[in-house]
Amino acid sequence: MTPELTGWRKSSRSAAEGNCVEVALTPQVVGVRDTKDRDGAVLVFPRSQWATFVSGLRARRW
Incomplete structure (x- = not known):
């Protein structure tokens, strides 16, 4: 069962192309969903896995 997801926020890194x-x-x-x-x-992740993912993104040099 998927919990009720509300309060969706668009990524601050969203591009003008609509991606x-x-x-x-x-x-x-x-x-996580496509705008x-x-x-x-909708992809659903445990908070601990999401935190690990975001931490990895922040540590990466783009």
């Missing part, structure tokens, strides 16, 4: 993602946070999980397909699939 955007949105995230929704709950105390247990993080949901252009809000009724489409």
